[in-house]
Amino acid sequence: QSVLTQSPSVSAAAGQKVTISCSGSGSNIENNYVSWYQQVPGTAPKLLIFDTNKRPSGIPDRFSGSKSGTSATLGITGLQTGDEADYYCGTWDNSLSAVVFGGGTKLTVL
Amino acid sequence: QVELQESGPGLVKPAGTLSLTCSVSGHSISRNYYWGWIRQPPGKGLEWIGAIYQSVITYYNPSLKSRVIISGDTSNNQFSLTLTSVTAADAATYYCARSQGPAFGGVIVAWGKGTTVTVSS
Numbered sequence: 329q330s331v332l333t334q335s336p337s338v339s340a341a342a343g344q345k346v347t348i349s350c351s352g353s354g355s356n357i358e359n360n361y362v363s364w365y366q367q368v369p370g371t372a373p374k375l376l377i378f379d380t381n382k383r384p385s386g387i388p389d390r391f392s393g394s395k396s397g398t399s400a401t402l403g404i405t406g407l408q409t410g411d412e413a414d415y416y417c418g419t420w421d422n423s424l425s426a427v428v429f430g431g432g433t434k435l436t437v438l
Numbered sequence: 439q440v441e442l443q444e445s446g447p448g449l450v451k452p453a454g455t456l457s458l459t460c461s462v463s464g465h466s467i468s469r470n471y472y473w474g475w476i477r478q479p480p481g482k483g484l485e486w487i488g489a490i491y492q493s494v495i496t497y498y499n500p501s502l503k504s505r506v507i508i509s510g511d512t513s514n515n516q517f518s519l520t521l522t523s524v525t526a527a528d529a530a531t532y533y534c535a536r537s538q539g540p541a542f543g544g545v546i547v548a549w550g551k552g553t554t555v556t557v558s559s
Contacts (some may be wrong), residue, residue, distance in 0.1 A: 330483060347465040348545035361543030372533055372549040379542065416484055426488040426499050
């Protein structure tokens, strides 16, 4: 059982926009930066978003992050088949003194 | 550019001890950043195990804390994971990683390729 809650799957057509949500609490998302990771099956996760809404060098601006209260959202526009992957949110939990992740959301591009 | 490479036995016996090492190139583990471990059981999500800072300060997942030690070897620019009393539930792909501290949400900024550990007699 993950500390952060994500929907197991989401799908959208190529070229469209999708949002992936991550729900937490006051001890984690509400008071800490959120990060997002993309994992193509069989490979290591890759950092997509850090500090809630910043993109590392090389990550296209089709990917965006935001937060409101105890929930965070990853947005992906102009969906491509190459975006098919599992997406995880993560943050620090002040009560646990630990990094916590969501259970992951599998994105299917139709 | 930092590179991380996990190494260690791919097979551990039940009730045994899992020991992995992460070799780091491109950045000294004694400078900045947290260095830690994340695991992923087959077909499941990510689980943070813990991290070490400047080979002294450690944070552990409370659910694993009683069985885990993360240590640093600055002379070889490596850090290690020791997990005791392993069971089938510990079978996973183990990733070593470089991360930022709690003030930055513990963001994992670099990952190793991962190493698969099987638990079987």
